[in-house]
Amino acid sequence: MRAVALTLFAVALALGASRPAAAYPWPVRPFDKPHALRGAFDDPRFHLGAEGSLSAFHFGVDIAVRDGTPVYSVAPGFVRRSNADVTVRRPNGHAFGYWHVHPVVREGQHVRVHQLLGYVIAGWGHVHFAESYLGSYRNPLRHGALTPYRDRTRPTVSSIELLSQDGRALDPAHLTGSFDAVAQVYDTPPIAPRPPWQIARLTPAVIWWRLVQGAVPATGWTLVADFQFALMPAGLYGFLYAPGTYQNKGHRPGSYLFWVTHGFDTTTVPDGTYRLQVLAEDTRYNRGLGTLDVTVANGGPPEPQQLAPGMQSPLRRPY
Secondary structure, three states, rough: OHHHHHHHHHHHHHHOOOOOOOOOOOOOOOOOOOEEEEOOOEEEEEOOOOOOOOEEEEOOEEEEEEOOEEEEEEEEEEEEEOEEEEEEEOOOOEEEEEEEEEOOOOOOEEEEEOOEEEEEEEOOOOOOOOEEOOEEEEOOOOOOOOOOOOOOOOEEEEEEEEEOOOOOEEEOEEEEOEEEEEEEEOOOOOOOOOOOOOOOOOOOEEEEEEEEEEEOOOOEEEEEEEEEOOOOHHHHHHEEEEOOOOOOOOOOOEOOOEEEEEEEEEEHHHOOEEEEEEEEEOOOOOOEEEEEEEEEOOOOOOOOOOOOOOOOOOOOOOO
């Protein structure tokens, strides 16, 4: 698992240093005001209706609008289209995609900012909006991208569960050996979508975890997931999302279960009582904290902990 953790950290670091893009407006009217979202970047998506091998990270944001809503270009460029989507490509490597749209523009046509591209197809109730740079999808909600976007809601860490290596629930009051940890973590849309999507949940941008004993950290903050910048590699889906995860549906909020840690060795800390903390943050730096009291009872002295290089220093330290 260390190799996967190192991959996640390296991907997050590289994406954080990627070339910034100029801010752009919303693709629906009014262009200069935020709109309701019912799906976030990198949240879970199922392509067969249930969790399985084709589950994937969401490569854009879902802007909740009525069927038939006009959709406009956020930047100038040249059109590529199919029967249900439009992509506007720019010479500098940026591209913007608009899905679930009946196009009114032609293949190869040059469009300007705010030019009409098409209308939301009946039955979809949203436009899936995506940005890419040199073929890599990026988070439209990051700073300096989709503008204006304001968010004052705090992410929620609603539960933390400890599991054995074979998936059995563990008693947090008596831990020995190694454990996995799973946390239910989600954010709330800053503007609630219309029913039946008003209870939709969004993924946060960043998640960390650590152990503390009293006021003293027993481990450093370890990065769990970083969705701030770009799409996670498909191979990390099962490493980040735990079984039981599912996406938003009408009248049903999504369930976002994250693997907080895989195989944490309790012999690397002294016996005693700790607090396991899970910290979540959105793209506007609102934070939510969840905790679980645990007791380590191995009956022996700790061994030096061997941690993946860099994993104790997230891109931005939470405190």
